[in-house]
Every structure is written in C-alpha cells, then in structure tokens.
Amino acid sequence: xxxxxxxxxxxxxxxxxxxxxxxxxxxxxxxxxxxxxxxxxxxxxxxxxxxxxxxxxxxxxxxxxxxxxxxxxxxxxxxxxxxxxxxxxxxxxxxxxxxxxxxxxxxxxxxxxxxxxxxxxxxxxxxxxxxxxxxxxxxxxxxxxxxxxxxxxxxxxxxxxxx
Numbered sequence: 001x002x003x004x005x006x007x008x009x010x011x012x013x014x015x016x017x018x019x020x021x022x023x024x025x026x027x028x029x030x031x032x033x034x035x036x037x038x039x040x041x042x043x044x045x046x047x048x049x050x051x052x053x054x055x056x057x058x059x060x061x062x063x064x065x066x067x068x069x070x071x072x073x074x075x076x077x078x079x080x081x082x083x084x085x086x087x088x089x090x091x092x093x094x095x096x097x098x099x100x101x102x103x104x105x106x107x108x109x110x111x112x113x114x115x116x117x118x119x120x121x122x123x124x125x126x127x128x129x130x131x132x133x134x135x136x137x138x139x140x141x142x143x144x145x146x147x148x149x150x151x152x153x154x155x156x157x158x159x160x161x162x163x
Contacts (some may be wrong), residue, residue, distance in 0.1 A: 006087055006144045029130050034052055034053075035042050035050055035051065035052040035053065035054045035059050035085070036048070036050070036051045036067045037050055037062060037063065037068070037095075037127075041144070042138070042142055043142045044077060045077045045078070045079050045142055045145050046075035046077065046078050046079070047078075047079045047081050047113070047138075048063075048066055048070070048078060048079070048080050048081060049080055049081045049084060050063070050085050051086075052084070052085065052086065053085075053086055053087040054085060054087065054088045054089070054092035054095075054096075054162020055089045055091060055092050056092045056094065056095055059090065059092060059095070059097070060091065060094070060095020060098075060099075061095070063080070063096055063099050064078050064095060064098065064099040067071060067080070067102070067103055068099070068102065068103070071103055071106060073105055076108035076110065077109050077145045078103055078108060078109065078111070079110075079112075079113050079141050079142070079145075080096070080100070080110060080111070080112050080113065081113040081138070082113060082115040082116070082119050083115075083116060084117070085116070086117070086118075087118075087119070087120050087150075088118065088122055088124075090122070093123070093126065097128060097131075100112075100132060104153065104154060104157050109153055109154075111134070111135060111136060111144060111145075111153070112132050112133065112134045112135070113134075113136075113137075113141045114135070114136060114137070115134060131156060131157075133156075134154055153159070
C-alpha cells in the first residue's frame with residue numbers, strides 16, 4: 001500500500017509543473033525555437049547575424065524590427081547573414097521577404113548572405129531566390145553594395161511589384 005501512495009504522490013508531482021522541481025527537456029523547447037540577432041559593421045554595411053530556428057510570428061517581427069531600426073539609425077545598406085539559421089518555415093520566410101521589401105521601399109538596400117540547408121531549399125522552392133539578392137560569401141556580398149548593383153536590386157523589386 002505504501003508503494004502505491006508513493007507512486008501516486010510522484011505521479012501528481014510530475015504532472016503539476018508548480019510542484020515538479022526537475023526541469024524536463026520539453027521545458028526549453030521555446031528557447032530553442034527563438035532566433036538571436038546580433039549586428040556588426042563592415043565596409044559601410046550593417047550585417048545582421050541571425051542564428052537559431054525561425055518560424056513566423058514574433059520571430060519574423062524580430063527581423064523586421066531589427067532591420068527597420070538599423071535603417072532608422074542611418075544604416076541603409078543591410079546584409080542579413082543567415083549562416084546560423086538552421087530552419088525557416090514558410091511564414092518566417094514571408095516575414096524575411098516583407099522586411100527585405102520594406103527596407104528597399106524606404107530607399108535602403110537589403111541582401112541575404114549564406115543561407116544553408118533547409119533555408120536554401122525554401123528560397124529555391126518558392127522561387128524567391130530569383131527576387132532576392134543572395135550571396136554565398138561575405139566578401140562577395142559586401143562588394144555588391146555599390147550603385148550599379150543597388151540599382152539592379154531596386155529594378156528587380158519594381159518588376160516584381162508589377163506582376
């Protein structure tokens with residue numbers, strides 16, 4: 001009888017998170033889902049380094065806010081470094097495109113650096129790779145921020161909007 005009451009007590013503690021002192025792996029799922037964004041400067045370009053998993057919603061808002069904040073601070077050439085981004089869903093991809101388009105409409109330039117794995121797959125599958133300026137290496141991306149390439153970027157967006 002004592003064993004049954006001990007098991008029942010352990011069961012009720014395990015199912016009540018306020019009584020359960022032991023963290024479980026599933027308690028930290030939301031932190032693994034979040035993205036981290038850090039910024040740095042190189043050659044007159046603001047680079048936003050993104051890492052983690054990106055799903056639509058608040059994660060997409062983080063990117064939009066970070067990009068528009070940088071633009072408002074006078075940094076009009078933005079490079080979104082996706083090298084540390086391990087996953088992006090379709091909503092998250094839509095958020096990245098919306099932020100990208102918003103910066104260009106404001107008069108800035110935004111480009112994407114080093115998408116990998118499922119991020120690249122999503123860009124190709126949705127054919128956004130033909131709309132967005134995507135670069136595999138930082139040196140090439142930084143070199144692309146010049147008047148000729150910037151004008152080409154603006155023209156691609158105008159052509160896209162006229163479809």
